[in-house]
Amino acid sequence: xxxxxxxxxxxxxxxxxxxxxxxxxxxxxxxxxxxxxxxxxxxxxxxxxxxxxxxxxxxxxxxxxxxxxxxxxxxxxxxxxxxxxxxxxxxxxxxxxxxxxxxxxxxxxxxxxxxxxxxxxxxxxxxxxxxxxxxxxxxxxxxxxxxxxxxxxxxxxxxxxxxxxxxxxxxxxxxxxxxxxxxxxxxxxxxxxxxxxxxxxxxxxxxxxxxxxxxxxxxxxxxxxxxxxx
Amino acid sequence: xxxxxxxxxxxxxxxxxxxxxxxxxxxxxxxxxxxxxxxxxxxxxxxxxxxxxxxxxxxxxxxxxxxxxxxxxxxxxxxxxxxxxxxxxxxxxxxxxxxxxxxxxxxxxxxxxxxxxxxxxxxxxxxxxxxxxxxxxxxxxxxxxxxxxxxxxxxxxxxxxxxxxxxxxxxxxxxxxxxxxxxxxxxxxxxxxxxxxxxxxxxxxxxxxxxxxxxxxxxxxxxxxxxx
Numbered sequence: 001x002x003x004x005x006x007x008x009x010x011x012x013x014x015x016x017x018x019x020x021x022x023x024x025x026x027x028x029x030x031x032x033x034x035x036x037x038x039x040x041x042x043x044x045x046x047x048x049x050x051x052x053x054x055x056x057x058x059x060x061x062x063x064x065x066x067x068x069x070x071x072x073x074x075x076x077x078x079x080x081x082x083x084x085x086x087x088x089x090x091x092x093x094x095x096x097x098x099x100x101x102x103x104x105x106x107x108x109x110x111x112x113x114x115x116x117x118x119x120x121x122x123x124x125x126x127x128x129x130x131x132x133x134x135x136x137x138x139x140x141x142x143x144x145x146x147x148x149x150x151x152x153x154x155x156x157x158x159x160x161x162x163x164x165x166x167x168x169x170x171x172x173x174x175x176x177x178x179x180x181x182x183x184x185x186x187x188x189x190x191x192x193x194x195x196x197x198x199x200x201x202x203x204x205x206x207x208x209x210x211x212x213x214x215x216x217x218x219x220x221x222x223x224x225x226x227x228x229x230x
Numbered sequence: 231x232x233x234x235x236x237x238x239x240x241x242x243x244x245x246x247x248x249x250x251x252x253x254x255x256x257x258x259x260x261x262x263x264x265x266x267x268x269x270x271x272x273x274x275x276x277x278x279x280x281x282x283x284x285x286x287x288x289x290x291x292x293x294x295x296x297x298x299x300x301x302x303x304x305x306x307x308x309x310x311x312x313x314x315x316x317x318x319x320x321x322x323x324x325x326x327x328x329x330x331x332x333x334x335x336x337x338x339x340x341x342x343x344x345x346x347x348x349x350x351x352x353x354x355x356x357x358x359x360x361x362x363x364x365x366x367x368x369x370x371x372x373x374x375x376x377x378x379x380x381x382x383x384x385x386x387x388x389x390x391x392x393x394x395x396x397x398x399x400x401x402x403x404x405x406x407x408x409x410x411x412x413x414x415x416x417x418x419x420x421x422x423x424x425x426x427x428x429x430x431x432x433x434x435x436x437x438x439x440x441x442x443x444x445x446x447x448x449x450x451x452x453x454x455x456x457x458x
Contacts, residue, residue, distance in 0.1 A: 047332060048256040048405050064450075065389075065401035067257040071310070076401075084404040084436075085256070085282075086340045089333030093353060123317050124329045125284070125309030126359065131333035134352045165356040 002174040007227035010035040028142040029101040052080025093135040100136035109205035111168040111180040114160035133164035145173035152204035238268035252384040254407035262387040262420040266290040284308025284316040302326035342378035343412025384414035395442030
């Protein structure tokens with residue numbers, strides 16, 4: 001069974017070691033934090049100058065001077081730090097973030113990423129996407145495996161405008177975990193009840209199978225949140 | 231030395247048509263909304279605005295664009311839903327738009343303020359935003375050359391100030407403000423509170439007064455904006 005969006009976020013959270021400094025993009029990546037295993041110190045970076053972003057502020061408790069890069073009123077964790085935009089992007093571009101977890105429109109078999117602009121988008125806007133893609137030590141993509149129309153998002157070559165070439169190291173979807181290795185896509189994990197053949201059938205580039213292939217260790221639910229689709 | 235100005239209207243009274251103006255802010259924090267509203271009342275034309283966002287609704291920068299005062303916007307992420315004034319004018323061909331990766335946007339401003347002639351960045355290599363720009367291989371990796379970006383005026387927003395123009399910020403108000411304060415000929419700071427010289431501890435002053443020309447105190451958060 002494919003995973004829910006929360007299921008994808010849960011799976012990624014298990015792979016973030018203690019001591020990670022992570023930037024989380026909008027969409028599925030923004031769900032990761034709530035699934036971190038107890039006791040792991042993971043600091044979330046926000047482009048507008050925060051290390052140590054906490055949960056969203058409760059209604060009525062918003063601080064009008066404190067937002068994250070998504071414009072949400074948030075809180076700060078104990079041990080958080082604040083800084084200006086030049087330092088924030090020195091953190092990104094200078095290779096100091098251990099992980100950037102980003103949404104994607106397309107990822108190619110070489111790890112090229114398209115996630116900032118669809119063809120025909122009439123007003124351009126890029127934000128921090130290109131800086132994160134070139135700067136973080138590990139760029140992981142979190143996305144549904146196919147588009148709403150069922151088209152593969154993992155492709156031979158991106159047809160959407162590029163964010164950065166050869167930057168994605170690992171792809172987490174509702175069907176699989178795939179590692180980018182040179183020009184090869186290595187199928188590491190499949191969702192419970194999904195076969196490698198089914199994953200290949202909705203992937204636009206060849207997947208390499210290895211003897212290490214395993215099932216994604218994602219329970220049906222945690223704390224009442226469904227992680228797999230019924 | 232006293233850089234305090236009584237009102238936002240007086241602080242922006244000498245800005246001419248065609249001026250290039252930087253505006254700090256990322257979302258509501260650190261966005262000098264009252265200065266921008268005063269600028270709207272000037273009814274200027276042909277302004278070039280440097281701001282990370284694209285303005286919100288019909289207020290502040292959104293209003294300035296709606297009024298037809300802006301010839302060009304240099305920005306990074308002007309596509310949020312509230313930026314309809316920009317979208318409408320851009321689609322009608324009534325405003326120029328230059329979009330930069332956010333790290334390149336701020337570093338170009340920092341380069342101008344720090345007296346540098348530009349810099350090489352890996353951001354944007356191999357993408358349409360690097361088209362036509364010089365690419366140089368450094369230690370085996372390609373980098374794009376980017377020029378400094380300066381302005382005639384900078385509107386910045388800080389938390390506390392003294393009459394010498396020393397500034398402090400709270401929470402995420404910093405964003406572009408300390409950087410833009412270095413990169414314009416005339417720097418105007420909108421602040422929540424002006425205190426006596428000596429009251430701000432030297433360690434907490436993020437923007438030293440040397441960068442600041444005018445300070446004006448305004449009411450805090452007269453209108454919460456989701457985006458600038």
